[in-house]
Amino acid sequence: MSRKFEPDHTDRAILRLIQKDAALSLADIAKEVGLTPTPCWKRIRKMEQEGVITGRVVLLDPEKVGLGVSVFVAIETGDHSAAWIERFAATVAKLPEIVECWRLGGDVDYLLRVVVPDMAAFDTFYRRLTADVPSLRKVTSRFAMERVKSTTALPL
Amino acid sequence: MSRKFEPDHTDRAILRLIQKDAALSLADIAKEVGLTPTPCWKRIRKMEQEGVITGRVVLLDPEKVGLGVSVFVAIETGDHSAAWIERFAATVAKLPEIVECWRLGGDVDYLLRVVVPDMAAFDTFYRRLTADVPSLRKVTSRFAMERVKSTTALPL
DNA sequence: CTTTTAGTGGAAAAATCTTTTGCTTGCAAG
DNA sequence: CTTGCAAGCAAAAGATTTTTCCACTAAAAG
Numbered sequence: 226m227s228r229k230f231e232p233d234h235t236d237r238a239i240l241r242l243i244q245k246d247a248a249l250s251l252a253d254i255a256k257e258v259g260l261t262p263t264p265c266w267k268r269i270r271k272m273e274q275e276g277v278i279t280g281r282v283v284l285l286d287p288e289k290v291g292l293g294v295s296v297f298v299a300i301e302t303g304d305h306s307a308a309w310i311e312r313f314a315a316t317v318a319k320l321p322e323i324v325e326c327w328r329l330g331g332d333v334d335y336l337l338r339v340v341v342p343d344m345a346a347f348d349t350f351y352r353r354l355t356a357d358v359p360s361l362r363k364v365t366s367r368f369a370m371e372r373v374k375s376t377t378a379l380p381l
Numbered sequence: 382m383s384r385k386f387e388p389d390h391t392d393r394a395i396l397r398l399i400q401k402d403a404a405l406s407l408a409d410i411a412k413e414v415g416l417t418p419t420p421c422w423k424r425i426r427k428m429e430q431e432g433v434i435t436g437r438v439v440l441l442d443p444e445k446v447g448l449g450v451s452v453f454v455a456i457e458t459g460d461h462s463a464a465w466i467e468r469f470a471a472t473v474a475k476l477p478e479i480v481e482c483w484r485l486g487g488d489v490d491y492l493l494r495v496v497v498p499d500m501a502a503f504d505t506f507y508r509r510l511t512a513d514v515p516s517l518r519k520v521t522s523r524f525a526m527e528r529v530k531s532t533t534a535l536p537l
Numbered sequence: 538c539t540t541t542t543a544g545t546g547g548a549a550a551a552a553t554c555t556t557t558t559g560c561t562t563g564c565a566a567g
Numbered sequence: 568c569t570t571g572c573a574a575g576c577a578a579a580a581g582a583t584t585t586t587t588c589c590a591c592t593a594a595a596a597g
Contacts, residue, residue: 247437277445281403321536326529373482380477
């Protein structure tokens, strides 16, 4: 499952470009990587089919849409059963404020990033989370003061 | 600076759609939100000009391109001077493995997410980071075992 | 040595999508 | 009233994407 794809130099050049700006026309991409639009398009289509490219999305300015508050929530659970994990995953999937959830190794079991309009909304979220998920041993919330860097572009 | 934009119901519907799939044609978006392509296009262009939409990007499967390891690095600094902060920010901007960097309130000063191919690469990164940045009081690295959820779509 | 086949690229045509233009309507300020 | 936006629609114009078909190369097969 999920066999690796071996992008060559040109594939990587294409990916580097469209990871930063997916609005580039094929003609522009082609010129940049030294090809014509057709082979460029074939490479991109192939990478989409192979699942290397998982999607094209629009990014928003959180402040501008009134969602300027990001909170990191570190969770330690007291229950590591499969049933608990499943339930937790379901809750995470259900709550749209949770934009990221990682299972970690070490002292912290899960790390979430939660996006809300303000502190009051976070409180509402927090109550819902702790009400929905049983056996939370320790929950630590840290508020983001500043987004120093944030990119969706992987270091290719 | 960065005045807020007040998207109406239709704007929000458009944003919800293209946050998930920016490859949708105007005709599809228009049909979905109950408009024709032209006003749809005008709304999108306006939101781009206003800075609500900050970009269009392609997302990749990290595993497929051999960047399956994400590490969260929590940093506590011993120096809170403006000079240190500036230097730290410069280093963060320079290192492409750092895909996210947040300044937090509370015990942890900064939280980074670092993307690398494997543990060895993380070690290389870690040495470079600690060599480049002075006055790090405490650095805690936590490895991601599983990406339970990860979306670029804000909860509109 | 050929011959074949798979892989990669290119030019041009076809199909589709984006962007512009011009017109219409509704509504509110004067 | 009527003037002046603001928002939407349809159709035309302009680009871009996608297809089709062909050429070239290198490596495997005969």
